[in-house]
Amino acid sequence: xxGLPAHYVVLGAALFALGLVGFLTRRNLIxxxxxxxxxxxxVVVNLVAFGRLHGHLDGQMFALFLLVVAAVEAGLAxxxxxxxxxxxxxxxxxxWATMSG
Amino acid sequence: MTMDIATLKTCxxxxxxxxxxxxxxxxxxxxxxxxxxxxxxVILGVAGAVLCSFIxxxxxxxxxxxxxxxxxDWIATGDAGGWFRINFLIDPLxxxxxxxxxxxxxxxxxxxxxxxxxxxxxxxxxERFFAYLGLFVFSMCALVLAGNFxxxxxxxxxxxxxxxxxxxxxxxxxxxxxxxxxxxxxxRIGDFGFGxxxxxxxxxxxxxxxxxxxxxxxHGRTASGAALTEGRSAAIALLLFCGAVxxxxxxxxxxxLPDAMEGPSPVSALIHAATMVTAGVYMVARCGxxxxxxxxxxxxxxxxxxxxxxxxxxxxxxxxxxxxVLAYSTISQLGYxxxxxGVYAAGSxxxxxxxxxxxxxxxxxxxxxxxxxxxxxxxMRQFGGLRxxxxxxxxxxxxxxxxxxxFPLLSGFWSKDEIIHHAMAQSPLLGGMGLLxxxxxxxxxxxxxxxxxxxxERVPQGVHAHESGKWMLVPLxxxxxxxxxxxxxxVTPHAGGFLGFLEPGGxxxxxxxxxxxxxxxxxxHVGGGGHVLMVLSGLLAIAGIAGAWWFHVKRxxxxxxxxxxxxxxxxxxxxxxxxxxxxxVGVVRPLKSGGKLAFGIDDYFIxxxxxxxxxxxxxxxxxLRGLQGGSLQGYAATMGAxxxxxxxxxxxx
Numbered sequence: 001x002x003g004l005p006a007h008y009v010v011l012g013a014a015l016f017a018l019g020l021v022g023f024l025t026r027r028n029l030i031x032x033x034x035x036x037x038x039x040x041x042x043v044v045v046n047l048v049a050f051g052r053l054h055g056h057l058d059g060q061m062f063a064l065f066l067l068v069v070a071a072v073e074a075g076l077a078x079x080x081x082x083x084x085x086x087x088x089x090x091x092x093x094x095x096w097a098t099m100s101g
Numbered sequence: 102m103t104m105d106i107a108t109l110k111t112c113x114x115x116x117x118x119x120x121x122x123x124x125x126x127x128x129x130x131x132x133x134x135x136x137x138x139x140x141x142x143v144i145l146g147v148a149g150a151v152l153c154s155f156i157x158x159x160x161x162x163x164x165x166x167x168x169x170x171x172x173x174d175w176i177a178t179g180d181a182g183g184w185f186r187i188n189f190l191i192d193p194l195x196x197x198x199x200x201x202x203x204x205x206x207x208x209x210x211x212x213x214x215x216x217x218x219x220x221x222x223x224x225x226x227x228e229r230f231f232a233y234l235g236l237f238v239f240s241m242c243a244l245v246l247a248g249n250f251x252x253x254x255x256x257x258x259x260x261x262x263x264x265x266x267x268x269x270x271x272x273x274x275x276x277x278x279x280x281x282x283x284x285x286x287x288x289r290i291g292d293f294g295f296g297x298x299x300x301x302x303x304x305x306x307x308x309x310x311x312x313x314x315x316x317x318x319x320h321g322r323t324a325s326g327a328a329l330t331e332g333r334s335a336a337i338a339l340l341l342f343c344g345a346v347x348x349x350x351x352x353x354x355x356x357x358l359p360d361a362m363e364g365p366s367p368v369s370a371l372i373h374a375a376t377m378v379t380a381g382v383y384m385v386a387r388c389g390x391x392x393x394x395x396x397x398x399x400x401x402x403x404x405x406x407x408x409x410x411x412x413x414x415x416x417x418x419x420x421x422x423x424x425x426v427l428a429y430s431t432i433s434q435l436g437y438x439x440x441x442x443g444v445y446a447a448g449s450x451x452x453x454x455x456x457x458x459x460x461x462x463x464x465x466x467x468x469x470x471x472x473x474x475x476x477x478x479x480x481m482r483q484f485g486g487l488r489x490x491x492x493x494x495x496x497x498x499x500x501x502x503x504x505x506x507x508f509p510l511l512s513g514f515w516s517k518d519e520i521i522h523h524a525m526a527q528s529p530l531l532g533g534m535g536l537l538x539x540x541x542x543x544x545x546x547x548x549x550x551x552x553x554x555x556x557x558e559r560v561p562q563g564v565h566a567h568e569s570g571k572w573m574l575v576p577l578x579x580x581x582x583x584x585x586x587x588x589x590x591x592v593t594p595h596a597g598g599f600l601g602f603l604e605p606g607g608x609x610x611x612x613x614x615x616x617x618x619x620x621x622x623x624x625x626h627v628g629g630g631g632h633v634l635m636v637l638s639g640l641l642a643i644a645g646i647a648g649a650w651w652f653h654v655k656r657x658x659x660x661x662x663x664x665x666x667x668x669x670x671x672x673x674x675x676x677x678x679x680x681x682x683x684x685x686v687g688v689v690r691p692l693k694s695g696g697k698l699a700f701g702i703d704d705y706f707i708x709x710x711x712x713x714x715x716x717x718x719x720x721x722x723x724x725l726r727g728l729q730g731g732s733l734q735g736y737a738a739t740m741g742a743x744x745x746x747x748x749x750x751x752x753x754x
Contacts, residue, residue, distance in 0.1 A: 023737055032733070097732035 008049035015042030029081045029091045033074075040070050109160060110170045112153040113189040116199065116242050119149040124235030131228025139228035140214045143235040147207045150238060154199040157191060167192035167616065169248050169312055188248035190311050194616035197451060197609070198245040198383055201458045202376045206238045208576040209371040212466050215572040216367055216473060230270060230365065237263035241376055245383065250299045250309040253384070257295065257344065260377045261288050267372060268364040280360035287357040291347015298340030305333060315390045335395035341388055342402060345381030349435045352409045356680055358432055362424040366469025369424055374431045374465050375458040382438040382454050386447045389619035393445070399623075403443020403527070407534040410436030412678070414541035418548070419664075419675040423468045423479050426549050430505065431461055433538060437520050440535060446523035447620040448610040452591050453516035455609070459583035460504035460513055466577055467498035471553060473573070476564040481549065486558035490566045493574050495554050497581040502550050504584040506543035506646055509639035515588035518638050525634060539638055543645025551653035 019039030023032050044063045051059015081091070088095045123146030131139045168191045176185040189195075210231070217230050240263055244256025269281030299309065306314045307324035321329045345351070350358035361373045372378070385392055385402065392398055413433035420426045434457050441450030472479045474491055488495040504513040517539060525532030560566045568574075591609035614621065652659045664671040673679070728739065 020737075020741055024734055024741065027734075093733040097730055097735075 009046060012042045012044075012046035012049065015039070015045060017042075027092050027094060029084065029093055030078075032093060033077050033081065037070065037074070040066065105160060106168060106170060109157060109168055109189070109191050110172065112157045112160075113170055113191070113246055114172065115153045116150045116157075116203070116246065117239055119146040119153070120235045120238040120242070122146055124232045124239065127228050127232040127235065131232060135228060137218075137227065139231050140210065143231040144207070144210055144214075146235055147203060147210055147238050150242065151200075151203040151207050154196075154203045158196040158200050161191060161193055161196045162612070175251070185251050185309065186249065187252060188310070189246040190248035191246075192616040193613045194383070194386060194451065195245055197455060197613065199242065201455055202241050202245060203238065205375045205458050205462050205580075206234070206241075206371055208579055209367045209375075209462060209466065210234055212370075212469075212573050212576040213365075213367040215570045216469055217365065219473065226270070230267075233263055233266050233270070234367075234371070237267070237372060237377070241380070244380055248311055250302060250311070250314070254296065254299055257348065257380065257384075258292065260372070260380065261285065261292065261348070264288075264361070264372050264377055267368040268361045270364050270368065274363070277363040280357075280363040284357040284361050287354050288347045291344050291354050293343070294340045295344025295347070298337050298344065301333075301337050301340060305329070305337070311387070318390045318394065329394075331395050334391055335398050338388070338392045338395060338398040339401070341384065341391070342398070342405075345385050345439075346405065347381075348384075349378050349381030349439070350432050351381070351405050351436060351439060352412060353680075355409065355413065355432050356684060359425050359428040359677070362422070362428050366424065366465060366472055369428070370462045370465030370469065373428065375462040378431065378435060379438070379454045379458070382435065382442065382450055385439070385442050386451055386617060386620075389447055389617060392442075393619045393623045396623075399443050399445065401443070403440050403524070403531055406436045406439025406441070406443055407524070407531045407538075408436070409433065410440060410538045411534050411541075412436075414538045414545065415674050416677050417545040418541065419671060421481050423471065423481055423549060423553060424465070426545060427461070427464055427468060430464075430542065430546065433542065434461065434505075437517060437535065437538070440524055440531060441520040442620075444520075444523045444527040444531065445620045445623050446520060447617040448613045449516065449519035449523055451613055451617070452609055453513075453520055455590065456504070456512035456516045456584075456587045459580055459587045460501045460511075463497060463501035463577060463580035463584050464505060466573070466580065467494050467501060470494040470569045470573055470577065471498075473569055474564075474566045475561055478561045478564070481552045483561045484559050485552060486554065486556045487560075487566070488554040489558065490560070491554075491568050493568060493577065497574075497577040498554070499550060500581040501584050502546045504588075506546045507539050507638060507642040508543075508646070509642070510588075512584055512586065512588035514639065514642065515591060518635050519591075521638060522634050536638060536641060540641045540645045540648075543642045544649045547646045547649035548653050551649060555654055556657070 016039050019035045019037070019042060022035030022038065026032055026035065044066055047059040047062045047066070049059070051057065051062075084096070085091055120143065123143040126142040127135065127139050135141070170189040170191060171186055172189065173187040174184055175187050178184065213230065213234070217227055237260060240256050240259030242256075244253060244260060247253040247256055265281050265285045268284050269278050271277045272281075302314060303309055305323050306317050308314060317323065318329065318334060323329050323333075347354045358373060358378065362369050364373070392402065410433045413429040413436060417426050417429035417433065420429065434453070438450045438453050438457075441447065441453060468479065471484075471487065471491065471494060474487070474494070475484050478484065500511070504511040507514045507517045517535075521532055521535040521539065524535050652663075676682070728735070
């Protein structure tokens, strides 16, 4: 079994971390959404890398499956963002922090 | 002649159901349909009960038998001997009570037709009044007819309920509401003992049926066949007597009766003078077998009676409210009855109950008639000299007063004298108290007559005084005839001339004797001297009346001067020996403080514990509340942190 080059995993982790940081730091709903897509890709890279490590096709299958799901989810999420924007005329996520707990 | 059980059964059921039917009809149709005619169903129902009572009375006349009529198996439990049945015990005592109760009720209800028209709030309450009265007659007859202690208890509590409802009839008046509550609570104390007594009877004899219980007591056996100790029977008797003390307003539970005068006058006449308050006397007479087992118990009964008679008479001397004077007089006369029972003269006690029902109902209705004419005022300081304005009320009232005062040859004279005679034979102290009370009775009764009807004519301002209508006067006149003549029920004409004619202990006593055998078995033979005592008590009554005349007609300033000369005695009497105040300090306030203490414990200790329990989720909620703010980044950061922690755990462990 060939060894797993570390840079695949590092790339995946880096993409995920970048997406997470983006998601946590930006207030714009669309940018936050883009950040989640970046995290997705980090996961997809990992899936492919580990699939290759184990010599399975499962990882690549999941990657393709994820891309489809991500496309569908992008449509849904953008639709939601538009509705939210219509409500408050703002893309700021904090505009929705109205629950006092 | 024997009694026909089928007739007795029909009559007994009708006596109960006719007044009840009247009540139900008035209750259902009174307000929407009958309105001003609401008295008719009750009058007719009670009239039917009177008729049936007389039929039962006729059946019992001339026979010494007692009959038990089974009507219905009420609670079938255990072996058949201990079943609770609705049954009637018909004997001479029952008959006398039935006739007295139903006839006086009928007269009072007829009287109420006019009286309540002006004194009820006519738009609402007229039909309510008659519905209650019908219910009362039903309950009282159930009490009297009962053949077992359970039915007796039912009637006993039901008359208490009617009393409560009728005292509080003008419930809009705070004093009436308070008086009703007081009557109910004070009676509850007595009835608690009464209930315990009945439970003890059931524990001891395993049945509540009169006949079965009395037979076992006579043989001195309990249900298990063991010997019945005197302690056990005395405990039962004393507990039952608690109920009698409450219901018949004897010391120390008499405090409710004077306040009960807040009810309409016909109610005072019927329930709080003539019938309900005599239930205690009836019950003791009925349970004579149990009471006579212990001489101590009988001494207690006699002592309570004599003390109450004297005590209430002393208070009646100084009251200004006519109905209050009559209320204390009732307590005093009930004391006489218990004195009679206690000295084994149950026949005399029931005889006094019988005559008292007539003249006391008459006096209360007379006072009601005065109140009616005076526009609701009953305080004797505010009117006087009414004999020309209210001629018929005056005449009947004087007859009632003479009877109450024990004026020779009127009904009260015969019955009271008999009791004093027997008391004297038992103990000169008790007899002496009886005689002293007799003088006081004559005095306060005629104080009332002279104050209200003699002297200068005075009426309260703005009152158009007028004699009452015939619906009120006819019952007064009939009762006056009763007050004049009821005493002769027990006076048998003898051959020995005038004094022989005066010999008491006649027809009524003979009729009652079979029902009151237990008392006779223990009674000491009452020797001669009856005539001397009779003359003496007659003279004392006349002396009392003369004294009242001297104080309240001849020298009208004397009462005030006496009050000034002996302020302590006057204040004691006027303030009812401070009995209400003593109860307030000794019972009401400690109970209220206890209640406050319990409330405080509940409020601070119990509620504090519960608060402690609730604080845990509340604090948790307070701590975690910030996490649910709705901030997207916040959620994400939490998730990230959680992920990090899990990752660290996985990597490090």
